[in-house]
Amino acid sequence: MVWDDQKARKALRRIFDAAVGSADPALIVPQHLPPPPKGRCVVIGAGKASAAMAAALNASWPEVTLTGVVVTRYGHAVPAGRIEIIEAAHPVPDEMSLVASTKMLKAVQGLAPDDLVIALISGGGSALVVAPAGAMSLGDKQAVNQALLSSGATISEMNAVRKHLSRIKGGQLALAARPARLLTLVISDVPGDDPAEIASGPTVADPSTVEEAREVVKRYKLVLPASALRVLEQGEETPKSLKPEPDVRVVAAPDLALAAAAEAAASLGLRPLILGDALEGEAREMGRMMAGIALSSQARGLPVDGPAVLLSGGEATVTIGSGPAGKGGRNTEFLLSLALALKARDGIWALAGDTDGIDGVEDTAGALIAPDTLVRMHRCGFDPKKMLAHHDSYTAFQAIGDLVVTGPTLTNVNDIRAILISGS
Incomplete structure (x- = not known):
């Protein structure tokens, strides 16, 4: 030939x-949905594919009462019916990234055990949803992201720092959603398809430690804002386990x-x-x-x-x-x-x-x-x-x-x- x-x-x-x-959300999301819940269903999500995932979920459950909010990159939004779509900046977060995290945390408050939270997570979510820890400002988070992106650090190393400078990443969104049931549907863009690494794992336990985050800063000689360094020095940890164990499904992967x-x-x-x-x-x-x-x-x-x-x-x-x-x-x-x-x-x-x-x-x-x-x-x-x-x-x-x-x-x-x- x-x-x-x-x-x-x-x-x-x-x-x-x-x-x-092969990774079209319209084809893969419906295959992984559970039976509709007895109570409410709240949809949250972050990532470049999250809006398309939300649209597929909205179309699949026309009779279910859905509410929620997901955030995607500018230019990646599609209508998702009952689910609010927010667009924010990537790879460096902007004001809408902060708005999205605030709305997401509010959406999962006051839920009951019969309620279901479905998290739609894909790559890019680390920048798209930010909730600065301690006294950090949005400007401080932007400076951290810029430093990480130009450092040569791996995705895993960058995420270790991001998680320990956040109130929503590294399993902290899952804590906020309790006692509701939690299902996370993931489109993976990371080596090994570890849900803890995708969008900095907001709904799964975090195996990284604050000491590892400090080591990344040291190894790559990162120049970070004083407020970020103080958060890392204080050493507050992300959750290392979540009970009950969340239902996490990788629906598309490399x-x-x-x-x-x-x-x-x-x-x-x-x-x-x-x-x-x-x-x-x-x-x-x-x-x-x-x-x-x-x-x-x-x-x-x-x-x-x-x-x-x-x-x-x-x-x-x-x-x-x-x-x-x-x-x-x-x-x-x-x-x-x-x-x-x-x-x-x-x-x-x-x-x-x-x-x-x-x-x-x-x-x-x-x-x-x-x-x-x-x-x-x-x-x-x-x-x-x-x-x-x-x-x-x-x-x-x-x-x-x-x-x-x-x-x-x-x-x-x-x-x-x-x-x-x-x-x-």
Whole structure:
């Protein structure tokens, strides 16, 4: 089978779209709903997919008395009938993030054992719902988030700090909802699908400690507001267990998205090989590593013989140094590094994108590379090595017209990377 440029590009986009489609809240939320409660049903939620999840719940239970509030990122809202939708900022919280947390905590007050609280949680919730601890202000929380995002810390490390600087994260929302029954439906975007890590786990027990949070601050030399440091010094812990044990169901996750991507690849005549759903590390280092695997596959058929597609999920990291930085997210940085390491090798294409449709803070899900990517960048007046050094990958891919733009997908199961190898 001959794989030309147009065919390879179409195949990669079909594979990516299959991964995103597998996590559509309209399809997955109704499958996990319990019998309607005897008492009231209060819906709360936070994350990029929470509004779409709320809409699916509202449509599934037309006869049930529903109230509640969920918060999602600006541009990700959809009507959810009886459930109020709030939009707030991501990745740095704004005033609406504070409004959302206040309304959410109020919504779960005064409930009875026969009442049911359904929490709709997805990635992005850490920024979208904030309730500063101690004497911290919203400005202090914004400064903390900015420091964490530019530190190079892992999601787990960032969440340990966030939880211990909050009145709602790390299981504290679950405490507020007692004695009502609590069901949490989760769309996972984190390695390992640990509900305690997704949106900083507002409805599940928190295994992290305040000492671990202090260690993250020390290790990454974070410059935090004095009010935040005082909260960490006081050492107030998040709940380490919740009784009764909450009902938590992961309804969509990266491994399921990769399985859907693999199925789509096989239908196109490609041998899919899933390398893992929880790959982490610096985006540029991951690009070089993946290039080595792709070149080995093309030359020697190891670990897979072409025509094939290498699939992986997880979240890379982009660490910004002290120098000037341009525009770009972890997927476009990964791809630019991958293209440089492949050195214009014929017969290899790749697409990487965030399944929520937003690669970092830009208006793109990711990008696509082809054997002629570097040549076309040079023709547009850009040196790919310099663009990578300045974290300006978005600008480089925008110039050659190879950004992947989906708009908000209303779901979020982390990044999907697909490398198509036509064969030797």
